[in-house]
Amino acid sequence: MNFETVKPEEIEKRSFEIITEELADQGIKLDEATAFVTKRCIHTSADFDYAKTLIFSENAVEIMRELIKGGAHIVTDTNMAMAGINKKKLAAFGGEVHCFMADEDVAREAKERGLTRATVSMERAAALEKDVIFAIGNAPTALIKLHEMMTEGSFTPKFVIGVPVGFVNVVQAKELFINSDVPYIINRGRKGGSNIAAAICNAVIYSL
Secondary structure (H helix, E strand, O other), X not given: OOOOOOXXXXXXXXXXXHHHHHXXXXXXXXXXXXHHHHHHHHXXXXXXXXXXXXEEOOOHHHHHHHHHHOOOEEEEOOHHXXXXXXXXXXXXXXXXXXXXXXOHHHHHHHHHHOOOHHHHHHHHHHOOOOOEEEEEOOOHHHHHHHHHHHHHOOOOOOEEEEOOOOOOOHHHHHHOOOOOOOOEEEEOOXXXXXXXXXXXXXHHHHOO
């Protein structure tokens, strides 16, 4: 069994070289403006399907960059996604990461109203007096609630990363934003996850 000799500090760089080589071997050509985001999702998951299913609204990356540079906050739907985002680099631009899912008052209110915690969490996020980037990797009900608030005119998110993973309402919830006016990065289909939501955030943060 032959192993590559790679210095610890060069493992990530070598991983991206392999991803680039394998995409070329598969005849897949990524959009130059968004390739670094797609490659980081592949790097995080070792799943090349993201090269085909990850979609971006017009100028999505540039819009997200400008939001971050302007001090936008990021709201996630899991503590795992929150933990995975580079908060130190985000803070350099004035941004913070929030996740309201584990808050006791959110859990209590959700139970009393017969809603998911993700739904109540989105209401809490909408009340933040900041521009917010939503990074949704787990709960389709979070996307459904955001779209519902948009439709009724009570709140419009500045940016949506819609990559929840699963089987119930996942595909449909992602599709809600594809023809909307909200800038987005969405992974079509069932795949996604908190790690992918964090990877997308980090890709754009690191590009700054």
